[in-house]
Amino acid sequence: MGLVKGQDGRKWFQVRWYQEQDTPRERRLINKLDLLIVPYAFFAYWVKYIDQSNLNNAYVAGMKEDLGFEGNELVQLQTMYIVGAVVGQIPFLFLFTYIPMHWIIPFLDVAWGIFTLLQYRVTSFAELAAYRFLVGWFEAAFFPAMHYIFGAWYRGDEIGRRGGVFYVGLTLGTLTAGLIQAGASSRLDGVNGLAGWRWMYIICALITIPIGILGYFIIPGTPDKPNRWFLNDDDICVAQDRLERNGHSTGERFSWSTLKRLTSRWHFWSIILFDIFFWNGSINTSTGGYLLWLKSLGRYSQSRVNELGAISPALGILYTLGICFASDLVLGPAWAITAAHVWNIIGLVIQIIWFVPESALWFSFMTTYSAVAMSSVLYGWVNSQLRASPAERSFTLVLINAIAQSTTAWTPLLVFKTVEAPRFPKGYSFVLGNAVCLIATAHLLRFYLVRKESKIPDSEAASTSGEIRSIEGSPNPVSAIPTSYTHRTILLIMTTWRCADTRPLSSMADAQADPTKTNGATDGVHDRLGNGKKHILINAFDMCTVGHLSPGQWKNPKDKSATKRKLGYWVELAKLLERGGVNALFLADTYGGYDTYEGSVDECIRRAAQWPITDPTIPISAMAAVTKNLSFAITASTSFEPPYLLAKRFSTLDHLTDGRIGWNIVTSWKKSAFKAIGLDSPIEHDERYRQADEYLRVVYKLWEGSWADDALSPDPANDSYVDPSRVRTIHHQGKYFSLAAKHIVDPSPQRTPFLFQAGTSAAGSAFAATHAEAIFVSAHSPSVLRPKIDNIRRLASEQGRDPRSIKVFATVTPIVGRTDEEARAKHAELLQYASVIGGLVLFSGWTGIDISRLPLDKELTEEDSQEAHKVRSMLHSFTTASAEVPKWTPRVVAQHAAIGGLGPVPVGSPATVADELERWVREADVDGFNIGYVTTPGSFEDLVDLLIPELRRRGVYPALPGDGEEPLTAREKVYGKGQKGLRADHVGSKYKYDVYKEDPPYTEEAEQGDRRGAEAL
Secondary structure, eight states, X not given: OOSSTTTTSOOTTOOOSSOTTOOHHHHHHHHHHHHHHHHHHHHHHHHHHHHHHHHHHHIIIIIHHHHXXXXXXXXXXXXXXXXXXXXXTTTHHHXXXXXXXXXXXXXXXXXXXXHHHHGGGOOSHHHHHHHXXXXXXXXXXXXXXXHHHHHHHSOHHHHHHHHHHHHHHHHHHHHHHHHHHHHIIIIITTGGGOOHHHHHHHHHHXXXXXXXXXXXXXXXXXXXXXXXXXXXXXXXXHHHHHHHHTTOOOXXXXXXXXXXXXXXOHHHXXXXXXXHHHHHTSGGGTSOHHHHHHHHTSOSOHHHHHHHTTHHHHHHHHHHHHHHHHIIIIIOHHHHHHHHHHHHHHHHHHHHHOOSOHHHHHHHXXXXXXXXXXXXXXXXXXXXHTTTOHHHHHHHHHHHHHHHHHHTTTHHHHHOOGGGTTTOHHHHHHHHHHHHHHHHHHHHHHHHHHHHHHHTTSSTTOOHHHHHHHHHTSSSTTTTSOSSEEEOTTOOOOTBGGGBOOOOOSOOTTSTTOOOOSOOOOOTTTTBOSSSOBOOEEEEEEESBSOSSSTTGGGSTTOOGGGGGSHHHHHHHHHHHHHHTOSEEEEEOOOSOOOOGGGSSHHHHHTTSSOSBOOTTTTHHHHHHTOSSOEEEEEEESSSSOHHHHHHHHHHHHHHTTSOEEEEEEXXXXXXXXXXXXXXXXXXXXXXXXXXXXXXXXXXXXXXXXXXXXXXXXXGGGTEEEOGGXXXXXXXXXXXXXXXXXXXXXXXXXXXXXXXXXXOSHHHHHHHHHHOSEEEEOOSOHHHHHHHHHHHHHHHHHTTOOGGGSEEEEEEOOEEOSSHHHHHHHHHHHHTTOOHHHHHHHHHHHHOOOGGGSOTTOOOOGGGOOOXXXXXXXXXXXXXXXXXXXXXXXXXXXXXXXXXXXXXEEEEXXXXXXXXXHHHHHHHOOOEEEEOOSSTTHHHHHIIIIIHHHHHHTTOSOOOOOTTSOOOOTTHHHHOTTOOSOOTTSGGGGGSGGGOOOOOOOOHHHHHHHHHHHHHO
16 A cells, blocks of 8 residues: 555546556456445445444434433443454454355354344343344454455555445444434334334344345455355456565465464554554544434434434545545555544544534534544555465454454443533543544554665565565566576476476485486497587476476466376377487476465465376376387385385386386475374484485395396296296395385386486485486586586595496476577566466475565575475575576575576577587586476477477487387486496495395494494595
């Protein structure tokens, strides 16, 4: 909401309903919302105030005499209503973010209508007091609920005038309550033996209950829990996008961390004080002072008193519309509040003096409803300031309303005693003091907010969430990124961990699904194609989800990722990749959702940030059936299933693919994943790798050491299919796993699948140097990546392995066109569908940094990570500066997060992109690339039809196999024909059947000795 007038350069007389930047789709949505929310809010508030204020009208229309009231019963009944209204709000501190609003509001409306009806039959003060309490209880949450809905659908600069129309319901309700009572008194009094004031309650209920029922169909809910009677998916998508561009969050549930975060801020308590001044500075509208003064004149009948009583609230309609529209369009909230209460103060001064001409008192009571005219301005202001957190917004709106209203349960008893009517000398003085304090508080808050805005993003108190959302909606959210080479720094490293993520991170070993990357380069002979040039290997990088490395593209009509649930998608993709001679299809995977961003998994789910996701194993057989040369790599974790089961599954897949299967080894780290299997928290980082090391040794024993090559020897004459003497029982007794079993699957073409792994932390690098045949890495710059690659190759050499046998694959997401201009146009179009928030969800999940809580220009450091479990290699990579990214900040991350997972995103012609790939090969010493997509199959079609032909033309990519050539296994395609099994220098080779030797049983003493030896080295 605007803080000062003229913020957008508009002249004071240039009133308009829309903003210039609102698109036609947005304007259609605004119109639809205005027709749904505003009329319902108006009518529901109208009947609420009829049902709330009809007590005063009934009291002066005969209730007092019929029930024998003598003293302060009226103010006591008003207090009972207030107590109910305060107590009734407490549950809704938490419920707004859990229960759909189109269920809550109609239920409350119908319920208070029922108890309004029951008041027609009261015979005693106690019975009426009980009904008034229940009416108050069920009406309690309506006001903050409607403002919560306003804040859920409208921008801050749109709430005031809608709220103004809504608030007219208050004054109209007060006005018509008097008219209804006047009509009931003059026309229905005595009908069927009921007094006119009793008929009023029946009439009010007959109006209230149908409106409540209608709300089930009319109220649109909220964008995260919408009512789809009148809204479609496009409406909801447009609403979410337009709000996020202006810093609104559209989904977050209340948690205890919300309460702690809120109550630790002084601003929260100042808003409560602000609202207390408002409620007590406007109780002159609800104490019946005007009606009691009219009755005291002794010259009007009961019906005439009620008719005249409608004048003041009728003027309130004009006050409310004028103040609320002026706030949105001209004044801003602080000055609108000032204008309303200066007018109120003028009337209060006259009422305090009292002994003035009767015309002056008439004038003073005509100013009364200016006191509440700015209500929607105040609550709209609060709505706007808390737009980035629905949980904070719902909690604050309800709590400030409850606390402030609760004070009016006892202040009228002290200063508006019925026996002091109609003058109320203490009451009007008290209201005046609160009105003055309200104006002062408004300008103090305005001063603070203006200073805060001038300091953002340097202020420590600045919240990044809302501003990042505005980056998402900017016309060119990543304009700072060179088109020829877009540095996508979110690091999607290693498809494996976080969802088997898929991005290139310099060290993904720590990830939950550390994508142990695809095949690596080759040995000496395979590094060259007979022309002195290094052979580049290319894998297609995909995931069984709609939001892999580029969240939000599912909205793009050209993207077919939503069809991944159909087998046809995978079959056609495999045919396409086979046609292009792509080395392998690398499938990332993940376990659990990302819940670091804003402390909730809601944005992960909403943005389809690798959610939902299906199992990558299932479509492999179908793809293998329609291809001969394409290999497949599947991400699987060592954290969630016994080695025996995984060994069986991969042996099966190796058979069914004729040896074209690889395993991307990952260790899992997400809390949500471990909770899903009944564990409280993930295993500690380095412990995960020690467990994974033992896991690999167990599966080596099953794959390499259980069956002899000739164990499967069908002998029909002796009814023998397998020679049991040639199938060894594996006896393993380790720290983490125990096993006494024969492998249940006969040897597959490779025995051990080709082994990918991702991770460059200390533990991850050691693991990769021991077990990986190919490493999947990601970084925004070759200079950041090269030292990590050199370190892993050094560690491999120390273990007696050929360091060049470990192939390194970097993640890249190219945008390729036939020309640079065409590629840039593609890039610009793709940005229109990108979800910055989705990218930030992934970034926060991988690094453990809740980026929504940090100032926009704060330099990110590893200390910002508050999660114990995260991808350490990724955290290091994205807090390390380079020439391309001198400083990592939330703003930089937000600008890079939408496409490619913060890995490199070259944009250009085939030649331009090929130049960039060759630069990475030279500078980072990588052997190949996992090529990510932005849209599928479009990005993969560009890979096959544009980029790979250019690489072949340069002599760095192999030609397609000839028709007569025997297909190679996944390992042979990397190391050369004939190398189906593990290389002799690989640790798994010591478990081969002919040289197999069982490891000694685990003991703590042996483990401690191994650790001391490692530390000494």
